[in-house]
Amino acid sequence: MLIIFKVPLAPALGVNLLLSGLVGILIQDLDFRSVIHAMTFGYIALPGENTTEIGMMFNRGGIISFxxxxxxxxxxxxxxxxxxxxxxxxxxxxxxxxxxxxxxxxxxxxxxxxxxxxxxxxxxxxxxxxxxxxxxxxxxxxxxxxxxxxxxxxxxxxxxxxxxxxxxxxxxxxxxxxxxxxxxxxxxxxxxxxxxxxxxxxxxx
Structure with a gap:
């Protein structure tokens, strides 16, 4: 929707981060500290999932790792x-x-x-x-x-x-x-x- 309404990149990314944090807190039952940690260091798969190809693909992201x-x-x-x-x-x-x-x-x-x-x-x-x-x-x-x-x-x-x-x-x-x-x-x-x-x-x- 933000792209359709031609919202500039920086505000669109900010809204995306805010909504992602709210989804993590309200739906995935994460606390605020876990959300900030994920945004900073990225997603870290569970120990058993790290060996799978999908787990390794998702095991990244975040500001620091990028x-x-x-x-x-x-x-x-x-x-x-x-x-x-x-x-x-x-x-x-x-x-x-x-x-x-x-x-x-x-x-x-x-x-x-x-x-x-x-x-x-x-x-x-x-x-x-x-x-x-x-x-x-x-x-x-x-x-x-x-x-x-x-x-x-x-x-x-x-x-x-x-x-x-x-x-x-x-x-x-x-x-x-x-x-x-x-x-x-x-x-x-x-x-x-x-x-x-x-x-x-x-x-x-």
Whole structure:
């Protein structure tokens, strides 16, 4: 409901924590100290459940146990800022956009740039915003709407980020489920299929 009413992220997370605490106290019969402990250190399965796969998957969460993943996400974002500040991203964007094979193929250029930026910056958000600001006028001059630019940036960056182990997307999966990219990529058939199908469609337009 909060997402539907476009509630900002911080208040939505606060309401989620409050409601989760109330459910733990009123329904699961936990005391206030146990709720705060779970929010801080995460869920800890019972001794007999720790050996099961489901128990090991649920045996995580909390602010403290997630701090190393948050650190990795901050480092990935900082790396993206460094690449943008020293001009490497602009250099790569220029080189890619002037390839002969991409001439008059604005959407294919945007899609490939979003993939390249996602892989090199390790972060999804810079892979969307940095190329978008650079490609906005090119899309408009080619007759495409802002919605097409957003679609290309989001699809390309998310699909690429799910396939590389060093992206902040996979950091979140690792911290939440304890499963790394090398374990999930063999089952992630939709991301490479999406990338391949979009590139083929744009190449033969």
């Amino acid at each position: 701090s190393n993943i948050i650190g990795l996400i901050f480092l990935a974002s900082a790396w993206a800022s460094v690449l943008q500040h020293i001009g490497i991203l602009e250099f790569l964007l220029n080189k890619l956009s002037y390839l002969k094979i991409l001439k008059h193929k604005v959407r294919l250029t945007g899609y490939l740039i979003s993939i390249l930026t996602s892989v090199t910056t390790c972060a999804i958000i810079p892979a969307i915003f940095i190329p978008s600001a650079w490609l906005k006028e090119r899309y408009a001059s080619a007759g495409w709407q802002v919605e097409h630019l957003s679609q290309d940036m989001i699809e390309g960056s998310f699909a690429a980020a799910s396939l590389v182990p060093w992206s902040n997307f996979n950091f979140l999966v690792l911290g939440t489920l304890g499963v790394g990219a090398f374990a999930t990529v063999p089952y992630n058939i939709f991301a490479p299929l999406l990338i391949f199908s979009v590139i083929m469609k744009e190449c033969f337009k």
